[in-house]
Amino acid sequence: MSKFINSGLMPTSRRNVLRGSVLAGAAAMTGAPAFAGQRHAAVPKTAPMAYFSDAAEQQIKADAAPADLSGYTRVKQELVAPPFAPVHEQVATGGPKIIEITMETEERLMVVDEDTGASIWALTYNGSVPGPLIICHQGDMIELTLRNPVESQMEHNIDFHASTGALGGGGLTHVYPGEETVLRWKATKAGCFTYHCAPGGAMIPYHVTHGMNGSVMVLPRDGLKDVDGNALTYDSIAYIGEQDYYLPKDENGDYRTYEFAGDDYADSLDVMRTLTPTHSVFNGAVGALTGEAALRAKVGETVLMIHNQANRDTRPHLIGGHGNYVWETSFSTPPLTDVETWFVRGGTAVAAMYTFEQPGVYAYVNHNLIEATLLGAAAHFVVEGEWDNNLMEQVVAPHEFAT
Numbered sequence: 001m002s003k004f005i006n007s008g009l010m011p012t013s014r015r016n017v018l019r020g021s022v023l024a025g026a027a028a029m030t031g032a033p034a035f036a037g038q039r040h041a042a043v044p045k046t047a048p049m050a051y052f053s054d055a056a057e058q059q060i061k062a063d064a065a066p067a068d069l070s071g072y073t074r075v076k077q078e079l080v081a082p083p084f085a086p087v088h089e090q091v092a093t094g095g096p097k098i099i100e101i102t103m104e105t106e107e108r109l110m111v112v113d114e115d116t117g118a119s120i121w122a123l124t125y126n127g128s129v130p131g132p133l134i135i136c137h138q139g140d141m142i143e144l145t146l147r148n149p150v151e152s153q154m155e156h157n158i159d160f161h162a163s164t165g166a167l168g169g170g171g172l173t174h175v176y177p178g179e180e181t182v183l184r185w186k187a188t189k190a191g192c193f194t195y196h197c198a199p200g201g202a203m204i205p206y207h208v209t210h211g212m213n214g215s216v217m218v219l220p221r222d223g224l225k226d227v228d229g230n231a232l233t234y235d236s237i238a239y240i241g242e243q244d245y246y247l248p249k250d251e252n253g254d255y256r257t258y259e260f261a262g263d264d265y266a267d268s269l270d271v272m273r274t275l276t277p278t279h280s281v282f283n284g285a286v287g288a289l290t291g292e293a294a295l296r297a298k299v300g301e302t303v304l305m306i307h308n309q310a311n312r313d314t315r316p317h318l319i320g321g322h323g324n325y326v327w328e329t330s331f332s333t334p335p336l337t338d339v340e341t342w343f344v345r346g347g348t349a350v351a352a353m354y355t356f357e358q359p360g361v362y363a364y365v366n367h368n369l370i371e372a373t374l375l376g377a378a379a380h381f382v383v384e385g386e387w388d389n390n391l392m393e394q395v396v397a398p399h400e401f402a403t
């Protein structure tokens with residue numbers, strides 16, 4: 001499905017890494033599309049495209065009263081790779097928590113499509129596309145240690161759509177290779193939310209479309225409810241990140257390969273400007289959730305499907321099933337019910353709950369069917385159990401009819 005190749009351990013520093021704000025500023029001044037080659041040169045330390053200046057940030061922090069952490073209990077959450085979810089409670093017990101998590105900004109070469117050889121130097125949180133699912137309850141705090149390995153080529157940060165202030169934390173979390181930072185934020189809104197890297201300027205979509213995004217689920221403290229206030233619970237979570245890639249091709253129409261992360265910057269921006277992805281895949285690669293890697297469930301099992309798309313609108317559909325309950329916007333409003341196809345606004349994560357009633361293989365697709373079949377946006381649920389003829393029966397098998 002995907003493989004890792006050692007990045008080559010090119011020495012980097014705060015001055016010569018691919019810095020989003022500097023590169024974006026330089027691009028704006030010169031009109032040049034990209035500056036991947038500048039990795040080797042000293043880059044002047046200015047911040048022409050900063051949305052949130054260092055000076056303002058320091059002043060705000062200096063004037064602020066310390067956070068009141070009384071009443072919180074500290075716990076660690078062990079993050080796991082998609083499509084799985086970390087161990088969590090659906091209904092919170094005890095008071096609010098400070099949930100400690102750690103993420104590394106790993107730059108890794110991934111195969112996107114084994115059939116064509118398409119690959120990408122993915123920019124990731126913890127090595128996966130999407131990044132890991134984080135789960136907390138409304139009123140909890142997330143305390144993230146964000147670490148950028150010394151062998152990275154680029155600076156990274158993180159913007160949590162679930163958080164409040166400082167560009168979702170993006171203004172406070174710029175880490176260069178060999179640096180780490182700690183950010184704590186309070187989950188005040190209940191729902192599923194995207195998080196993504198946002199270094200500055202064109203580096204924002206560059207990092208996001210290289211895989212650097214994921215989801216936070218902030219559950220209501222008393223769990224999920226239907227429109228009448230009845231409790232809704234799930235047996236499992238299927239965490240699906242839809243990723244649009246814009247992979248450059250050479251003059252022969254073959255996908256280009258690159259030696260280091262960031263080397264594709266200029267070529268990628270050329271493809272990104274077309275707004276036409278070469279791939280739209282689930283969990284990082286074509287076929288990442290089919291075949292041996294298909295999602296699994298049983299008849300009677302209730303699955304919460306969390307669908308993240310940080311950059312583009314999409315419309316998931318479970319072929320042969322439904323979204324019994326779909327929270328398209330937040331958990332603060334009642335869910336939509338019995339939905340055939342739901343909508344994920346670009347820059348959003350959506351939760352859809354379904355209880356399987358028939359065994360078989362269900363395709364879960366982006367119901368732009370061109371994207372599902374030609375670009376890769378398809379997964380499979382393999383469901384075990386007893387077939388129910390009351391719901392569906394092949395009354396007569398296909399056969400030649402008499403003329």
Ligand SMILES: [Cu+2]
Pocket residue numbers: 105123155156157197198199207212
């Ligand atoms: Cu990044």
